Amino acid sequence: MNKLLIFTIYLLSTVFFSAQKISYDDFFEKESLRIDFLLYGMYDHQNAVIHQLKKEPYFGGGTSGQLIFPAYGTYHFLAKDKASEQLIFSKGFSPIFQEWQATDEAKHITKSFENSIQMPFPKREIIIEIQKRNNQGRFETILQHVVNPSDMSIVKEQPKKYPVHPILNNENPKNKVDIAIIAEGYTLEEMPKFMEDAQRLINYFFTIPPFTKYKNDFNIYAIQSPSEESGTDIPGENSYKNTLLDSKFYTFGEPRYLTTFSNFKIADVAANVPYDQVYILVNTERYGGGGFYNVMNIVSSRNALSDKVFVHEFGHGMVGLADEYYDASMGGSDYYHLAVEPWEPNITSLVNFEQKWKKKIKKNIPIPTPRIDQYKNEVGVFEGGGYTAKGIYSPVQDCRMKSNVPDGFCPVCTDAIDKTIEFYKN
Template sequence: MRIATILCLLLAFLPGTAAAQIARTEWREVFSPDGTIQRVKLTRTPADAPAPRSVIAAADVVPIEVNGPSESRFDLVFVGDGYTSGQFTTYGQHVRSKFAEIMAIEPFRSHRTQFNVWQVNVASPQSGVDNDPYGVNRNTAMDMGFYCGGIQRLLCVNETKAQQYAAQAPDVDQVLALGNSTTYGGAGGRVATASGGNAQSGQVAIHELGHSIGGLADEYEGGNRYTGGEPREPNVSIYSRETMRQYRLKWHAWLGQATPDGGVIDTYEGGYYYRYGVYRPSQNSIMRTLGRQFNLPGREAMIAAFYRETGLIDAASGASTTLWVRPVSSRVTTTWTVDGHYAGQGNALHVPSLRLAKGTHTVTATVTDNTPWVRDPALKRGSLTDTRTWSIGG
């Protein structure tokens, strides 16, 4: 669970704090039906108030897909607002639909087994969300509503409550709040929101996971000229194509390559909320417009981030006759060495078949994902490689 989420929950539960009285100013992403994205500044008054503990404890957690222990998986937690207790079947259908939409796009599709998905059933007194239609307010568990900040499609939620309910799941890496509505809408932020009953709104979650998992920057434009230093995000840069190639910077390894979102990887001016002075890798990825694919540098960053969260090995053990590892994914390759010499591949090693000389020997299992979607040598050595070592004999 992220530190910011933990601090938020602690503050919410402390009596006598000003958590519910202090307004906050924050940036939110607004998503249009045509896929375009803009960033707006909102002042929330009052700030989000917490839910009572007794209400939170009543929320049920339903496992949607569990592929392994939470400590070695990326846990997506769905919370729903505006669903009455009699509408949990509908809510479950919405959760599965959004999860299917996420997993239909790469690199999620190829790395599905690295995710766990949880559905938290939160009963609302009334069905629906505020301002759907405009001017109609409803009594719901997490205060979701359209026209947030006066913007029609901006669907806001009480993030404090959403995170409290999500914390009922075994672990939380990303919270996705679904509103009981068929109207297109959503929002980015600490909690991504989307209309549960709208077929397009799952794209909001995919874009937001680009931020929260891959650390990707937005590639759409906003202000005039960027004058700052080199951004830390892997998919925006102040460097031209020639400089990248010469000094092997950012996405230099992908320059000229055809990219899943169309065209080739290059340095296209505009992104990071600026029109000039900063470059993005492709013309139109999902970090710029919904409904698109991740570009190659974005896909690379996402895969590396998956493995940083999950590792490559779920478990490993050794007996007198057999050593074994259990990888997190069938996409990886396990190579065995004995005293630094190749001894085979596969997830198990039969020790007697090695016919080792007497004495102590070092056996190492190296688990690697050799995907062509990652070219950065540092990521290959770090995030995409893991080892286990045993000392046998004696």
């Protein structure tokens, strides 16, 4: 048994047993603690520093079973009770900073990126840690900080109020998937347009399996957060707009890559509601979007393919699914280390395939599986995925995580979505 497998078993067992022992009411209040921090560094190193702590009125969770998240993500946030050192909260996430580290710019300059994590507000002192997954798949601590809930430096101001309109209201946020949909690049006069866009995208979302069976397990709030100007930045065309969340295309030089780096502003707006996920609708007809696990989802709202991209990006942001597309003209990449099993549930390097979807493959399907018509509708192990043509494998030849052509998700991605929603329902 290799060291990575031993570590994985240990981590998963820790997650399971910790979830069984923690009582929410023993450690937490009903409000939330927001940790604003900066990740900074260059291509080969990273550090973290606390920017501020805030007490906010809502927390999207609230049950004992939602305190220890699955061990996904390239980063890991955790909180321990200081007195007993018991793990009482943990959550993985994948920030924009990690993608910047893969750019050429990161080889030459140091940059910092905003990040926010929300956890239930503690009743007594805690130790928080931020960890980075290293090249061997193990987490290493890059920040440790003691939080005293009575510390007067914790900001307790009320968030700026924006009109909130429930698109889907199934009440108790404790055991629902709570989504804050935020307007970006819509002026005050364009708020009816925002509501129309949000409703249209949500209507489509619940036509895609497996979300079709979970409509009663979601709360969805539309937050009418106006911008000074309509639209978004398109730097490649020298077009800039004054918008609330500073969204832009051409992220890292990619024309269709739509993001924002203003995570603190996002968290300020989202604080109007209890939320598990944030989805930003950008008022533009240009194609684009982005999704970052347990950080944010963002999409252009008025393109002909916006509905399909909306669902795809949610696969990243809520579930931690990897992109399954790749450039066939390229070989390997620096994004995945082929000697380590990727953490994402829908790709594999075959290093530890037993923990992925091996049980779903029929006995007559070869591993790896050729990308030929004979296996077009089969679950297999198809080379190519995660932006990598060689050495990374996907479950099917095409899926919503690869292109906009399929009607929905493959069986492997569907299972991952099911497990994530059931976690929030716990």
